Amino acid sequence: MAEYIAVxxxxTPPQILLGQNIGGAVVTELKQKKQELVSAAYLAGIYSISTDTVRRKLESINQGSDGKCLYNPVLAATILKQGDKNKRGRKRAN
Incomplete structure (x- = not known):
């Protein structure tokens, strides 16, 4: 018997159950890959904001030191996407 790995x-988690038959194979094990931490500069590039803004908004979930700020990308995404709703006032006229 051989083992096959699907990534x-x-x-959201997939709807796969242990013992489920998929394509003629039986699911015997499910694992979640450990989440890697990302830097403030990486998040600033994705969301087009400054690194200072990223550090200020994500201060509560910082997992690095003050000099090297590292964040869980899933938690960071929920916080940074939430910030788009908080804009006030009317749009600037060009």
Missing amino acids: LESD
């Missing part, structure tokens, strides 16, 4: 990437 799935998703925001």
Whole structure:
């Protein structure tokens, strides 16, 4: 008997159960890959904001030191996407 590995990437967990028959194979084990931490500069590039803004908004979930700020990308995404709703006032006229 041989083992096969399928890699799935998703925001939500897949609907796969242990013992489920998929394509003639039986699911015997499910694992989640350990989440790697990302830097403030990486997040600033993705969301088009400054690194200072990233550090200020994500201060509560910082997992690095003051000099090297590291964040869980899933938690960071929820906080940074939430910030788009908080804009006030009317749009600037060009």
